Amino acid sequence: LKEEPLDGTIGIGHTRWATHGVPNETNAHPHFSDGVAIVHNGIIENFAELREELVRDGYTFSSQTDTEVVAHLVARELAKGLKPVEAAHQALKRLSGALALAIMFKGDQDLIVGARNGPPLAVGHG
Secondary structure, eight states: OOSSOOOSSOOOOOOOOOSSSOSSTTTOSOEEETTEEEEEEEEETTHHHHHHHHHHTTOOOSSSOSHHHHHHHHHHHHHTTOOHHHHHHHHHTTOOEEEEEEEEETTEEEEEEEEEESSOOOOOOO
């Protein structure tokens, strides 16, 4: 956030239990890709295949996590011209596994996209 601060009055948070990648600052959430910030709980079973596809498409990874794959998938859909909610929807259709996640978008200060398939997703409003 120091390098790419987000404007707005909303936020996302996560306490990580490491399943892909060692517990360190690089693998800590949120993960970012081209204005997309994401936190995620769960296991994306097909993350290795998706990661390979994204690397072939020119995306680079700074972490070992399955979460960063989702950030890049959403960013790729945005680059195609989709609006944030539709970009998230298209990216999420590619994922296999149990997960809960929250996504924020730079430039959309009042939008958080949340989704779950299995684990709970907690939302607070104040």
